Amino acid sequence: MRAVNLIPADSRGNSRSRGPSTGMQIPVYVLLGFLAAAVALVTVYVLANNSIASRTATLSNLKTEVAQEQAAVARLGEFTKFAALAQTRITTVDSIAAARFDWHSALSDLARVVPANVTLQSVVGTVVPGASTGGSGGGTGAVRSDITAPAFELSGCTRSQDDVAKLMSQLRLINGVTRVTISDSQMSNSASAPSANGSSQGCGANTPNFDLVVFFQPVANAGANGVTSVGGAVSTTTGGTP
Numbered sequence: 732m733r734a735v736n737l738i739p740a741d742s743r744g745n746s747r748s749r750g751p752s753t754g755m756q757i758p759v760y761v762l763l764g765f766l767a768a769a770v771a772l773v774t775v776y777v778l779a780n781n782s783i784a785s786r787t788a789t790l791s792n793l794k795t796e797v798a799q800e801q802a803a804v805a806r807l808g809e810f811t812k813f814a815a816l817a818q819t820r821i822t823t824v825d826s827i828a829a830a831r832f833d834w835h836s837a838l839s840d841l842a843r844v845v846p847a848n849v850t851l852q853s854v855v856g857t858v859v860p861g862a863s864t865g866g867s868g869g870g871t872g873a874v875r876s877d878i879t880a881p882a883f884e885l886s887g888c889t890r891s892q893d894d895v896a897k898l899m900s901q902l903r904l905i906n907g908v909t910r911v912t913i914s915d916s917q918m919s920n921s922a923s924a925p926s927a928n929g930s931s932q933g934c935g936a937n938t939p940n941f942d943l944v945v946f947f948q949p950v951a952n953a954g955a956n957g958v959t960s961v962g963g964a965v966s967t968t969t970g971g972t973p
Contacts, residue, residue, distance in 0.1 A: 851887040883945040888934035914942040
């Protein structure tokens, strides 16, 4: 059979030359634009979320580090208080040490310089006048108050007034001595002279009993009542060879 084309001849060429409808092309581009915009928005959203999460984690880490540093500062604050307390105690100890007088050396020097013919009936050492001791300074109270410094108050007897003068000269040889003052030196009418604690030790008849004060260099930071390092009476003490 022979095919017959029923389309009119004047319409056959137009029908072949037509392409797709323009109304079908526009929605495709619009759809592609919307898809591109949506992809861009999703990308921006994801990147923004990632940045926020990263910064949130960084902020959390920083808060943790700040808390740790504050705890460390608090611990160091305790050490600062301890260091301040230790420094205060060191200052106190230094002050006490500065107010200390070396009685051991002074007594050792005293034992070396007292002549053999001198008998010491009492020895009282005080840092300042008015310091309390367990012994008695004999009759040297008025003289002792003249100088605010460590001092020995000596009471005893010897054979002559010349020996008293020699004793005073010997006492000036003690290290740190600034002054030796005699308070009293009276002749004894008996062979025995009473000591501060009631016992007696004689230097012979018509011999002088003396009261001397040996002053040393002042001690720094000594209080109004002083710091008593040596006190008491030394009964019947006879000196050695000068």
